[in-house]
Amino acid sequence: MKQVRRIIALVAGLLALGGLAPAAAAQSCGTAPLKGERVALLIGNSAYNDFEWPSLKNAVNDIDYVCEAFERAGMAPRIVRNADKAALDKALDDFAAKARGAKSVLIYYAGHGFEYGGRNWLVPMDAPPATRRADVEKRYLSIEALVKHVVPKGAFTLLFVDACRTTEPVVRVEDVDVAAGVAGSAPLGLLDIGQGAVFYSTAKGRPALDFAPVGSPVSPFAAAVVHQLAIPGLEISDYFKIVSRDVYKATFGMQLGPQQPFHYGSWFDDYYLVAPVEVPQARAAAAALPVTAAAAPPAGATRGPAKPAADPLADISLDRLAIEDEPLLVADVLAHHPAAQLVALADGGHPLAQHLAGYMFSLGVGVKKDLPRARAYLEQSAAQGFPAGQQELAYLLLENDPSPDDVKRAYDLYLASSNAGFSKAKTHLAYRLAVGTFGPADFVRSQALYAEAAAKGHPAAIFALTYFPDTRAANMARLRTLADGGNPEGNHWLCEAHFADKTRKDAIEDCGVGARAGFAGSRAILADAYAKGDGVPVDAKEAAFWAKLARDLPELRKDQRDLIAGVGE
Template sequence: MAIQARLAAVLAALFIAMATTPIAAAQPAACGTAPLAGDRVALLIGNSAYNDWEWPSLKNAVNDIDYVCDAFARAGISPRIVRNADMATLDTALTRFAAEAAGAKSVIIYYAGHGFEYGGRNWLVPMEAPPAARRADVEKRYLSIEAAVKRVVPTGAFTLLFVDACRTAEPVVRIEDVNVAAGEAASAPLGLLDIGQGAVFYSTAKGRPALDFAPVGSPVSPFAAAVVKELAIPGLEISDYFKIVSREVYKRTHGMELGPQQPFHYGSWFDDYYLVAPPEVPAAAPARPTSAVAVVPLPAKGQATTAARSAATDPLADISLDRLAIEDEPVLIADVLSRHPAAELVRLADGGHPLAQQLAGYMFSLGVGVKRDLPRARTYLEASAAQGFPAGQQELAYLLLENDPSAADVKRAYDLYVAASNAGFSKAKTHLAYRLAAGTFGPADFARSQALYAEAAEKGHPAAIFALTYFADTRAANLARLRTIASAGNPEGNHWLCEAHFAAKTLAGAIEDCSVAARAGFAGSRAILADAYAKGVGVTADASEAAHWAKLARALPELRKDQRALIAGIGE
């Protein structure tokens, strides 16, 4: 019990150090031992105590599942823990779990340990498994993840897999009777899993290690730390949750000797899925807005957005328009929700706070942190825009154009974009520039579009910087800007470098950027990388790698039509 008490104290201290909403730590021995209950259940498997002779030990794998266990339980997910299990123990645990999970609507499996792929299937490594085996013995010595899923997940249930294991090229298991020289396939890093309805979340990309700790001395892996940290934010649909966990792991491991570590996810699901359900947030209807387009001057960096607001009275005073104007919305919203519950933002929005109204409008329009409600989203965005708040104007214009707009909606969206652009809001300048070039508001106006892109780029908006690479006179300077963004650890810079070099047919010099961005989950970079492997552009042609990245790209709904066409037929 003394060891368990020390571990509980370490984990509790880590919660405080992460400066997130605390989840009270239960004793590790208690969590995961009660009978399963409810329609959401989890099986947590952690294998740490490998013998350091045949297998490297993984100090934190068991710590990880102890850490995750309590967070899942607090989220209403009933967990079962299996620690340092041999094959017989795993078999018994799966039988018990399958019986208890028979009525579940969603099943989560979290594995931390060693794993590999062989024969088109993926395998986890039990404690007593050997580092080498003959083909006929693989199924006896190692546990097929696909078989485990089929065994424990009821028909029709949503399946969610977290896999925290290295995926480096060095063979984890040697298949003794495989003739690699003759072209027979040996073991490989863990690959894609076919699980039907659900999603898989790998802690690291193919060919990369999964760090057991970050920073040095941490009692849990960077993946487990991020999984728990972001679980404290309610109402994140699973795809948004994956994105912010991935960014958190990347940030924690950037600059480390074996870093950065980039998790990635894929899957197929029809309905929104939440690890922590969005809260019911009743609203007091905001005052009815006027239709006039007003303009609020952009404040100096770091200042509040109106003279009446100050850090002493405004809980959102630290969120400047400069930040709103350039930061990726899912990352920004996740940061806001980690410090301000959705109910607080809605309360502020109902009280007339223009920034809260814009944030609430975005959240309700996409179902981030709250249940999706387009009419309510528009109400908040109308109220924000009516106050002349540039971010609200830009978001309302986008909403109008993305939802079967009438001619009046198009005209109004133009006026809103112009008002926000004239106020100096960079994201609005980029949106307006794109629409002008695309001819949304009449004949294409490339000169005005380029000027707006230049203004937004000067403020640091990555998409605008990318757009300027299309113009010969601004290409070199803006490629350099994107390189600076990428070098600072922001994979959005790598993504736009990948897109820019693909468009210019100079992709061979940016393959590593495509790889970084693809691992970070950017749909376009995944498609471009798949095409590169299919054609051997900048890399050795590899049909399996092309199919791998094409499948991951298609899994993302934001993949553009032209990019879907680019990879049509690859791996299908």
């Protein structure tokens, strides 16, 4: 799994849908022969009878909608609509037989589901709302069994599940004495699928909205899945992150919202739904535009030729670069500007494009990973005095086995970027000064830099200031404002701050939001809370659940790994 770039390691619109979604895809999608190394099985159950089960108007619309998107991404899809148990079994047998040579299998389910007996189940159209223990396997379809049946041995599994995960029992198992403490049915839980990833449309204990906004022809999850699939070259962990952000923003403030998609998994190599594009070096600079006011270097730096009337990157300000998480920002840029255009702009001398290209090549976002090429673009951006390029180059130098000269140069770059007012550089430099990267620790200077970055709204700097008694209260309030405004990063840092202050029980809800949003620290802190009963009842199962998910993230700090050592292992 690729390490997600977070500043977390440095300090211990609606859905942009425009007219939302077009009409559901024609029902011809998913009928072509299954062939190739990447195949998809899409199951949608909408027409429940509203007596035994609530109907889901958009579930079949969703799979029709995502079908065309996955097909455009180079997958061979097969659709199963409104199927009873017998029809599902037959469809799975057919799919398994025809997908034997696949190296990657995507499964997308929209409908009702639940967990019982340590396994997860989807609900066929003819399934009853109540059953007996002996009949569970006859009436419902085990998702684990489905995966085992249709995914060839050694293939990568990617499972999307759009189903409610509320605590109310979806199915009543009649011969289970729940009152005596015997476990009945529960919300869909973790699936053990081996090499691959699971992407739930919502967090445990929360509903999955069938539409948002009201009247939408598809669910907010399906809309975001398709919307972000248009961006080539997003490694799957980054893709999950931006889809989750879109759904959270689209449902924030709704009566049953916000809805937080949730993912986990284990994979060793980068996985792309849409492969990075090949961008040859030294593309014709004629396609590039010169530097413009929005991306210009600071005063005194050399400027390019006369500015044209429009710059495609004019809406990306230094202030935005200085506080926004790079994966989200770069995904937004790639949604509007192909990677080839950004590289052409970089080759033409555009310092912001050079910064973006450097980041993209350093992590393989939108393009194939190429560290020498990444450094070359960042060197060009930094040479123009562009603060974001200076900061990113300093980071790259320190993260790749730096020599003493690299360390000195990184300091000079951070200092230049910080002096130009770039908040992210101030936070990086403050952290490095506090931990002694550049010599003896300097906490006074570190605090001053954090204060300057926090004043510009950088969340990690705001959190860092909660460690200083004289600035704690004001910055806790700042984090609360971020959280209340719909930014889960605010919730995460509140969780970290309360944990450090030994007041975790006051921030359990924030830890939950941060954990569901994918922040490693929040997951570890929540796991420890369930293990110790701090702010929540002791629950070994929940502790193990969150501990596993925290350990799966490479950015989890050592002290947090130590915190949950042994939990669920």
